[in-house]
Amino acid sequence: MDSPVPPRPTEPKPRRRDRHGRGMRGPVAPPQVPLAASRAETFRDLVQDSVERLERRWPQLADVDFLVLDVPGSPDDSVPLGSAEPAAKDRPARIMVYRRPVEIRTKNRDERALLVHEVVVEQVAELLGLSPESVDPRYGQD
Numbered sequence: 001m002d003s004p005v006p007p008r009p010t011e012p013k014p015r016r017r018d019r020h021g022r023g024m025r026g027p028v029a030p031p032q033v034p035l036a037a038s039r040a041e042t043f044r045d046l047v048q049d050s051v052e053r054l055e056r057r058w059p060q061l062a063d064v065d066f067l068v069l070d071v072p073g074s075p076d077d078s079v080p081l082g083s084a085e086p087a088a089k090d091r092p093a094r095i096m097v098y099r100r101p102v103e104i105r106t107k108n109r110d111e112r113a114l115l116v117h118e119v120v121v122e123q124v125a126e127l128l129g130l131s132p133e134s135v136d137p138r139y140g141q142d
Contacts, residue, residue, distance in 0.1 A: 043099045044068050046113050050120040054136065061124065063087075065094045072098050081105075082119040084127040095123040 037045075047068055055061045072080055079101045087093040097119055106112040118132075121139050125132040132139045 039103070040068070040070075040099060042109075043103070043112070043116070046116045047097050047120060049113075050117040053117070054120065054124060058124070058128070058135070060128075063092055064124075064127065065092050066120075067094060067096045069096050069098055071100050072096075081115070082123045084123040086127065093127055095120065095127060097123070 047066060051061065051066050072083070080098065081101050082095065082097045084096075085094045097116065102112065102115055102119065106115050117136075118139065121132050121136045125135045128135065
């Protein structure tokens with residue numbers, strides 16, 4: 001009358017399927033697919049592409065820090081798309097591009113890429129004390 005009950009395992013078995021039998025859920029898209037990139041990462045890539053394009057023509061830009069910030073720090077009447085700070089004694093020159101103001105002013109990726117490049121060119125021109133057309137001859141033509 002006594003039937004021995006088998007002892008329970010101390011460790012739970014790894015689950016091979018979910019409770020509905022459809023298998024384990026995975027990521028929606030693999031990491032190499034553009035869907036997996038966030039808007040901030042995509043924007044940062046646009047800025048990096050623009051900087052690389054300019055560094056070929058202006059090698060001194062290798063010493064400049066390019067930053068992507070969400071919004072400008074100080075609330076002004078007009079919202080800047082970017083800003084430049086000359087080098088100080090303890091830090092290199094910096095160029096900041098503000099992501100949210102640029103995204104609000106554009107409708108799609110192509111417009112955003114053009115505006116990002118224009119902002120980067122304008123800030124580099126301000127930092128170097130040149131006109132934007134001399135920094136990038138194609139400035140304003142796209």
